Every structure is written in C-alpha cells, then in structure tokens.
Amino acid sequence: MERQTQKxxxxxxxLAEERTELALRRTIFAADRTLLAxxxxxxxxxxxxxxxxxxFQYLEESGAVSTGWQPTGPRRFGMILVTVSTVLLVWQTWxxxxxxxRLSRQQGKKRVPMTPTLVAGGAVILLGCATFASIxxxxxxx
Numbered sequence: 001m002e003r004q005t006q007k008x009x010x011x012x013x014x015l016a017e018e019r020t021e022l023a024l025r026r027t028i029f030a031a032d033r034t035l036l037a038x039x040x041x042x043x044x045x046x047x048x049x050x051x052x053x054x055x056f057q058y059l060e061e062s063g064a065v066s067t068g069w070q071p072t073g074p075r076r077f078g079m080i081l082v083t084v085s086t087v088l089l090v091w092q093t094w095x096x097x098x099x100x101x102r103l104s105r106q107q108g109k110k111r112v113p114m115t116p117t118l119v120a121g122g123a124v125i126l127l128g129c130a131t132f133a134s135i136x137x138x139x140x141x142x
Contacts, residue, residue: 024103032117035096039117039124042089046128049081053135079135086128093121 056074059065100112134141 024107028100028103031096031099032115035092035117035121038089038092039121042085042128043124045081045085046124046131049078049085050131050135052081053078075135079132082128082132082135086125086132089121089125089128093118093125096121 052074056065097112097118100115100118104110104112130141133139
C-alpha cells in the first residue's frame, strides 16, 4: 500500500484558497447586511412620508382642519420623504450591484448573481415609485 505524500506547498495553497473563499463570502454577507439596512431605512422614511400625507388628507376630507390651512404642505413633505428614500435606495442598490459585479469578475464569472437582497432592494424601489405616483398624481393605489 502506497502512501500519498503531499508537498508542503499544496496544503498551503489549499488553505489559502479556502481562506480566500471564506473572505469573499464574508464580504458578500457584509454587503447584504448593508443593503438590507438601507432597505429598512428607506422603507421607514417612505412609510412615514406616506402616512403624513394620508393623515392630513383624511383631516382635510373630514373637515377637521381650519379654513386657513394650506393642504399642499403635508403633500409636499410626504413627496420629499418618499423621493429622498427612493433615490437613496437606488444609489445604494447600484453600489451593491457594482460590488457584486467586481467580485464576480475577480472570480472569473461573467454574470452577476441575482441575490435575494438585490431583489428586495429592487422591489422596494418599485414600491417607492408607486408611492410617489400615488401622492403626486392623486391616484388611490393604496
């Protein structure tokens, strides 16, 4: 029975490749956590802006506000919050995509993987656009 001998360089190379793979995974997980934090923050800002708009819309429709009140203030404030949150999320999702693209190229892959985090970011961006349209055009989507 022959015993296989490994060269010292082979085990070091395998260990280095394993550590590189683990470091790559940690980097991707950190980017996922960062984008999800931006999604959470963007969703909170969007919800707050939409809630302010709907609350004052309800007050106006119920006649609970005085005649000197300007109804465009809460609408504008809600639109600003929804716009800022959506633009920030687009920016952060783009940065996340660029990081995935760079890491994929370093690994020799031609395509960027479609991660659940990327899908969540895109879905909240679409929600932000729909919310903005709802406030801006007065469409009752929600």
